[in-house]
Amino acid sequence: MTAPAPPLALLAELTHRCPLACPYCSNPVEMVRAAGELPTDAWMRVMTEAAALGCLQVHFSGGEPTVRKDLEGLVAHAAALGLYSNLITSGVLVDAGRLAALAAAGLDHVQVSIQDTETSSAEIIGGLKGAQAKKLAFCRAVRAAGLPLTLNAVVHRRNLDRLGEMIALALDLDAARLEVAHVQYYGWALKNRAALMPTRGQLDTATRLVEAARAELKGRLVIDYVIPDYYASRPKPCMGGWGRRFITVNPAGKVLPCHAAESIPGLGFDRVTDRPLAEIWETGAAFERYRGTGWMPPLCQGCEHKQRDWGGCRCQALALAGDAGATDPACNRSPHHAALVALAGREAAADDAAFTYRRFS
Amino acid sequence: MPALTADSRPALPRHAKLRFDTARDGWVLLGPERVLMLDEIAAAVLRRCDGQATLSAIAGALAEEYRADPAEVTADVTALLQDLADRGMLLP
Ligand code: SF4
Numbered sequence A: 001m002t003a004p005a006p007p008l009a010l011l012a013e014l015t016h017r018c019p020l021a022c023p024y025c026s027n028p029v030e031m032v033r034a035a036g037e038l039p040t041d042a043w044m045r046v047m048t049e050a051a052a053l054g055c056l057q058v059h060f061s062g063g064e065p066t067v068r069k070d071l072e073g074l075v076a077h078a079a080a081l082g083l084y085s086n087l088i089t090s091g092v093l094v095d096a097g098r099l100a101a102l103a104a105a106g107l108d109h110v111q112v113s114i115q116d117t118e119t120s121s122a123e124i125i126g127g128l129k130g131a132q133a134k135k136l137a138f139c140r141a142v143r144a145a146g147l148p149l150t151l152n153a154v155v156h157r158r159n160l161d162r163l164g165e166m167i168a169l170a171l172d173l174d175a176a177r178l179e180v181a182h183v184q185y186y187g188w189a190l191k192n193r194a195a196l197m198p199t200r201g202q203l204d205t206a207t208r209l210v211e212a213a214r215a216e217l218k219g220r221l222v223i224d225y226v227i228p229d230y231y232a233s234r235p236k237p238c239m240g241g242w243g244r245r246f247i248t249v250n251p252a253g254k255v256l257p258c259h260a261a262e263s264i265p266g267l268g269f270d271r272v273t274d275r276p277l278a279e280i281w282e283t284g285a286a287f288e289r290y291r292g293t294g295w296m297p298p299l300c301q302g303c304e305h306k307q308r309d310w311g312g313c314r315c316q317a318l319a320l321a322g323d324a325g326a327t328d329p330a331c332n333r334s335p336h337h338a339a340l341v342a343l344a345g346r347e348a349a350a351d352d353a354a355f356t357y358r359r360f361s
Numbered sequence B: 001m002p003a004l005t006a007d008s009r010p011a012l013p014r015h016a017k018l019r020f021d022t023a024r025d026g027w028v029l030l031g032p033e034r035v036l037m038l039d040e041i042a043a044a045v046l047r048r049c050d051g052q053a054t055l056s057a058i059a060g061a062l063a064e065e066y067r068a069d070p071a072e073v074t075a076d077v078t079a080l081l082q083d084l085a086d087r088g089m090l091l092p
């Protein structure tokens, strides 16, 4: 067997702590507490090993990565290694002084998530009063510091009708890129699916809007947009394929093929404190389990798309088909697809239920 | 956004980084959520995009270096850079 190709990017989940409580947060329901977080020197070593393994980028995420006091040092280390560094943040905790320090440390790019363009709605979704003004001020400070900005709008039934305003906001904030991310329904979002699922009509309008805006704003604003799984006919290549592009390290140092992989029972995860990162990537049981095409069910084995979408998302297969090794039900060839479409229609028509917020239990 | 012309002085935006990738033995252009693997010619073009040199100067230098037809090289360089500009990875 030949060694797998090296990963392109390290997702460094520095912490699960976050002042917000978004009901669609991609963090696991069982979160790591502050006392269980990796220390600075361990993260430094993880980045060194990731760069040696072939990673070109590091995404600092969480939770809210800026709760870590050592972030400047981690950014500087990434810069020294030649890793392209991206800070994925809610933007509510960083003042101009800290931002200047991060920029000076060599930060390459900042991505700020927004919950909505309408303040009251945004703050209901994020669960934090006063967050919106802070976010907008932070975005402007990012541009004033000369750093490139991506605005990340997580969309669902409660805010999708304001997609036009989100595009306008991205332009107003001088972002070079807008990521319109439909909620992915696992982890916390699965608990809130009926409260968040968009309708087919909302989705079609949004898709048309994005297509028009892309043409109009070519060269000015890049818009990344993917049709949500529940309304797609073929699944996305989740993470670009299991164990192919990304290596995720969680706050406690567990190495995951995907940030939601811990939801899959029976998968054992190695820790960066126990084994070298390269060895975990190449031979770790969790990576080997669903890498490539060998694990696939016959439906995918015989399909011409298998090396394009890699069978879709394992976490979603588990959540919807009850088996992480099944064809992703987002695929219209899956025997569970019809039930999925029906479920999306039903939940999209549900009343706007109260959210179950992301909190430490 | 203006189209590239012979007089454009293309440059990489702050969010794009050009570097050699030893693990994959080739040049790459890195951006937010983007990794573009470059062939030898594309890398040679981008290394010259410093905001000073004009597109025609870049194409001229490359035509000389690779002993290729200047008109053809100019067309190829323009197409490559326009594509990158449309994707937000180059300032025309
Ligand atoms: S999704 Fe919301 S709650 Fe989760 S880490 Fe991001 S900002 Fe915090």
Ligand code: SF4
Pocket: A234, A235, A299, A300, A301, A303, A304, A305, A306, A307, A309, A310, A311, A312, A327, A328, A331, A332, A333, A334
């Ligand atoms: S059958 Fe499997 S490989 Fe084929 S499109 Fe569906 S998920 Fe992808």
